[in-house]
Amino acid sequence: xxxxxxxxxxxxxxxxxxxxxxxxxxxxxxxxxxxxxxxxxxxxxxxxxxxxxxxxxxxxxxxxxxxxxxxxxxxxxxxxxxxxxxxxxxxxxxxxxxxxxxxxxxxxxxxxxxxxxxxxxxxxxxxxxxxxxxxxxxxxxxxxxxxxxxxxxxxxxxxxxxxxxxxxxxxxxxxxxxxxxxxxxxxxxxxxxxxxxxxxxxxxxxxxxxxxxxxxxxxxxxxxxxxxxxxxxxxxxxxxxxxxxxxxxxxxxxxxxxxxxxxxxxxxxxxxxxxxxxxxxxxxxxxxxxxx
Amino acid sequence: xxxxxxxxxxxxxxxxxxxxxxxxxxxxxxxxxxxxxxxxxxxxxxxxxxxxxxxxxxxxxxxxxxxxxxxxxxxxxxxxxxxxxxxxxxxxxxxxxxxxxxxxxxxxxxxxxxxxxxxxxxxxxxxxxxxxxxxxxxxxxxxxxxxxxxxxxxxxxxxxxxxxxxxxxxxxxxxxxxxxxxxxxxxxxxxxxxxxxxxxxxxxxxxxxxxxxxxxxxxxxxxxxxxxxxxxxxxxxxxxxxxxxxxxxxxxxxxxxxxxxxxxxxxxxxxxxxxxxxxxxxxxxxxxxxxxxxxxxxxxxxxxxxxxxxxxxxxxxxxxxxxxxxxxxxxxxxxxxxxxxxxxxxxxxxxxxxxxxxxxxxxxxxxxxxxxxxxxxxxx
Numbered sequence: 002x003x004x005x006x007x008x009x010x011x012x013x014x015x016x017x018x019x020x021x022x023x024x025x026x027x028x029x030x031x032x033x034x035x036x037x038x039x040x041x042x043x044x045x046x047x048x049x050x051x052x053x054x055x056x057x058x059x060x061x062x063x064x065x066x067x068x069x070x071x072x073x074x075x076x077x078x079x080x081x082x083x084x085x086x087x088x089x090x091x092x093x094x095x096x097x098x099x100x101x102x103x104x105x106x107x108x109x110x111x112x113x114x115x116x117x118x119x120x121x122x123x124x125x126x127x128x129x130x131x132x133x134x135x136x137x138x139x140x141x142x143x144x145x146x147x148x149x150x151x152x153x154x155x156x157x158x159x160x161x162x163x164x165x166x167x168x169x170x171x172x173x174x175x176x177x178x179x180x181x182x183x184x185x186x187x188x189x190x191x192x193x194x195x196x197x198x199x200x201x202x203x204x205x206x207x208x209x210x211x212x213x214x215x216x217x218x219x220x221x222x223x224x225x226x227x228x229x230x231x232x233x234x235x236x237x238x239x240x241x242x243x244x245x246x247x248x249x250x251x252x253x254x255x256x257x258x259x260x261x262x263x264x265x266x267x268x269x270x271x272x273x274x275x276x277x278x279x280x281x282x283x284x285x286x287x288x289x290x291x292x293x
Numbered sequence: 294x295x296x297x298x299x300x301x302x303x304x305x306x307x308x309x310x311x312x313x314x315x316x317x318x319x320x321x322x323x324x325x326x327x328x329x330x331x332x333x334x335x336x337x338x339x340x341x342x343x344x345x346x347x348x349x350x351x352x353x354x355x356x357x358x359x360x361x362x363x364x365x366x367x368x369x370x371x372x373x374x375x376x377x378x379x380x381x382x383x384x385x386x387x388x389x390x391x392x393x394x395x396x397x398x399x400x401x402x403x404x405x406x407x408x409x410x411x412x413x414x415x416x417x418x419x420x421x422x423x424x425x426x427x428x429x430x431x432x433x434x435x436x437x438x439x440x441x442x443x444x445x446x447x448x449x450x451x452x453x454x455x456x457x458x459x460x461x462x463x464x465x466x467x468x469x470x471x472x473x474x475x476x477x478x479x480x481x482x483x484x485x486x487x488x489x490x491x492x493x494x495x496x497x498x499x500x501x502x503x504x505x506x507x508x509x510x511x512x513x514x515x516x517x518x519x520x521x522x523x524x525x526x527x528x529x530x531x532x533x534x535x536x537x538x539x540x541x542x543x544x545x546x547x548x549x550x551x552x553x554x555x556x557x558x559x560x561x562x563x564x565x566x567x568x569x570x571x572x573x574x575x576x577x578x579x580x581x582x583x584x585x586x587x588x589x590x591x592x593x594x595x596x597x598x599x600x601x602x603x604x605x606x607x608x609x610x611x612x613x614x615x616x617x618x619x620x621x622x623x624x625x626x627x628x629x630x631x632x633x634x635x636x637x638x639x640x641x642x643x644x645x646x647x648x649x650x651x652x653x654x655x656x657x658x659x660x661x662x663x664x665x666x667x668x669x670x671x672x673x
Contacts, residue, residue: 068531074414075437080387084410087472088395098477099536099661102383103416104438108662112533117543120531120664121445124416124435132434139452159409199375199430281430 002195005138005145005181006188007287010263011056013048013176016249017153024155024174027051035113041096042109045076045152049106050113052148052176057114062180066144067119068107071133073252075103075122078154081163106150118142127223127277130255131285135195137181145181149256164250171249177256179263190263190289193270198282204274207284208233214288218268220258223276238262238271259287266291295554297525297671298451301368301461302509304361305613306354307600308340308502312361313617319599320618323626323644326599335475337484340502340601351388351469354505355419356426359465362507363427368461376509377431377459379450380420381443381466383605385435388469390414395472423465431459437605439660440568441529442466444608444668447508448527454512466609467505474604475501483572489598490629491569492576492641499571502601506609520650522616526555526669531662538574539665544582548655551667555653559586563652564624566615567641568659569595570602571629579657580637592642598628608658612670615654619672624648 018025027047032038034054039046049070079101083093099105107120119140125132130149137145153174154160161170182188198204218238221229230237240261251257255275262271266289273285305312309319319326333339345353368376394410415421420433434453436445443466450462478484478501485498514521528550532543552559567579583590596611597603603610618625627641653671660666 072416072437075416077411077414080414081410083473083477084387084391084394087476088391088398088410092480093473093477095477095480098473098480101477102439102661104660104662104664105536108531108533108536108664111531111663115533117531117533119445119529120438120662121449121529122416122437124420124437125433126415126417126421128433129417132432135432135458136434136449136453139449139456139458163409163412163414165413197432279424279430281432 002138005192006183006185007179007190007192007263008182008185008188009056009058009180010260011052011178012260012264013052013055014257015174017157017172017174019157024153039109043076043079043100045150046100046106046109048152048174048176049110049148049150052150052178053110053114053146056178056180062114062116062146063144064116065118065142066116066146067121067140067142068111068116069121069123069133069137069145069147070107071129071149071253071256072103072122072124073129073151076101078152081154128275128283130253131195131275131283138195143183147179149177149253151175151252166250173249173251175251175253175257177260179260188290190287193286193288195285198284200280204282204284205232213272214269216268217270217272218262220271220273222254229274235272238268240265259285262287263289295451295455297523298454298510298512299514300508300522301511301515302362302364302366303613303616304358304507305610306342306358307504307610308342309599311357313613316614316617317621320614320625321645323628326628333475335472335479337475337479337486338500339470339475340500341470342503348389348392351386351467352422354469354503355465355467358505358507359423359427359463362463362509366509372461373429375431375460376429377453377462378420378423378429378433379446379462379464380423380435381446381605381608382419382437382468383439383442384468384471384474385416385437386418387473388471391471391473419467438664439662440604441608441658441660441664441666442605444658444666445529447524447608447668448529448666450510451524451527454510460512462510464508464510464609465505466606468503468603468606470503485571488629489571491571491595491597491627492580492634492637493630494632494634496571496573496576499597499602502603504600504603504606504610506606506613508609508613520672523671523673524668525653525671526551526557528554529666531664533663536663537661539578539659539663541578541581541585544578544665545585547665548582548586548657548667551655551669555669557653557669560589561653562591562655563649564591564654565593566611566654566656567593567595568657569597569627571597575659577637580639584638592624592646594624594641595627596625599625612656612668615656619648622648
């Protein structure tokens with residue numbers, strides 16, 4: 002593939018609070034960032050608007066820039082509430098029902114940024130971030146706006162149970178965004194390649210033939226990072242997420258790792274590897290423009 | 294302009310029957326379908342597939358449609374293993390979660406939040422089930438863009454095949470009954486309690502339905518088919534002006550973009566399969582959008598009255614209904630249509646009309662979130 006130049010990224014990472022009053026209100030942040038903040042939107046849309054606006058930082062994007070959003074469980078809070086309501090015999094509120102469509106988040110982002118190209122939501126069981134990037138790369142447009150957003154549902158104790166997490170496990174809400182511009186002269190980073198493999202053998206055979214920049218860091222998911230690092234002779238990508246809670250659960254750690262590398266530029270390159278439960282791999286290689 | 298991709302195998306499960314051929318009698322007999330809907334538990338009509346119930350509903354219809362497509366495509370073992378899976382659906386696995394919660398609720402075990410709704414959520418669960426059930430090891434992509442979901446799955450499958458991401462793609466659209474969808478559309482006052490009448494002056498809303506469609510697509514044309522069915526154009530756009538109702542100009546834009554992608558002009562089309570939801574505002578926008586394409590428009594139809602509006606699955610199901618009829622030489626009429634709406638200024642075909650053996654048909658799919666997708670299918 003032709004390398005994809007990255008113009009900007011943003012990361013909103015916050016620890017979900019075990020508050021009896023529910024989550025922290027995001028309305029003021031949305032209003033501060035969006036000139037015409039939409040009313041009556043759900044939390045997933047608010048997280049998306051904050052992340053997208055922070056990434057774009059007031060830039061006027063080409064209107065044909067498509068939006069690709071990666072979700073693992075989408076509007077989980079409203080989905081839970083609506084299912085419980087209808088089974089208990091209560092009719093859904095019309096606005097809540099419309100907004101539970103996961104592509105509504107992208108709609109409000111498109112509306113706030115004046116974009117009118119495709120607005121896609123992509124998911125994949127173990128590879129939501131990677132598969133979304135892969136499909137976005139098929140788009141021929143100059144720009145691409147990619148978001149990976151996850152909300153929690155309250156009560157948090159119930160949500161941990163839903164996600165099969167132990168009681169008290171810290172959980173993150175995240176909104177990661179990446180703006181690519183194929184014509185930008187000074188990108189902050191580039192995605193050099195993205196590949197999928199069906200086996201360990203195919204992956205390591207391919208990696209063995211790749212030239213990596215000196216001081217390329219390694220991020221591994223779904224496999225033993227130390228073992229893979231030793232095999233490849235690369236140093237691990239060590240990052241502290243902005244919520245300062247390295248053990249916290251997030252459904253898309255891949256987005257967190259890749260965006261944090263691009264933001265912090267602690268190495269010259271990042272090799273991100275993710276292995277699924279059935280043994281398939283995605284491999285992504287980013288290079289940083291100012292990496293050390 | 295991107296290259297076409299070709300249909301190697303198809304599977305279809307709707308209220309009309311199992312398999313493409315089973316849809317034909319109903320598609321021929323336009324009048325018989327106008328009032329065809331079973332009463333649901335919530336007193337709105339709904340097109341159920343009676344064979345599948347409860348926990349079996351979603352994966353029963355899904356599995357059956359995929360089996361049909363795989364059987365027809367006759368891939369070898371290596372090709373089968375490497376298949377890329379594209380799923381387009383609005384409900385995803387929500388029917389399972391809703392049924393589980395309803396069971397728990399009726400047993401009284403939800404008291405005190407002991408069992409809150411939706412355990413093990415995951416937008417990728419349906420695609421993962423397909424991979425496991427059919428032993429497919431290729432990449433999995435799930436598109437979730439409301440009523441254009443599986444149309445967008447087809448659009449991306451074509452791009453992926455064209456750019457060498459996969460050799461074959463299994464594209465699936467599935468929608469199974471949920472009380473949430475029925476009651477949600479009811480709360481929006483978009484459901485008809487009587488009959489489906491797209492583009493009719495007296496249309497009063499939509500009737501939902503369930504179903505599953507599967508297409509197995511290939512970059513290379515099949516060698517042993519007399520007529521080859523291909524997806525040869527596609528475009529998707531977002532109208533950011535309204536979350537529920539696109540402007541005619543934006544509707545026309547996406548149709549033009551799909552035609553450009555196919556290298557065609559509107560007057561070269563053999564027909565248009567409209568989105569045709571039967572709601573006052575959507576049919577008006579779409580009709581006015583079609584008028585913006587030019588003065589010489591081909592005949593158009595809406596297929597939703599036959600199966601009910603299958604939401605995100607329609608992007609695969611409706612082109613397969615069209616194909617079933619096309620193979621038999623006709624364009625199905627629009628059930629329920631009797632009086633043209635002067636505000637729209639266009640009338641769909643009311644009864645089955647002849648469709649030339651070869652040509653191209655534009656298919657529209659519009660969803661909440663301003664998500665508009667048009668596809669061009671050809672038979673050559």
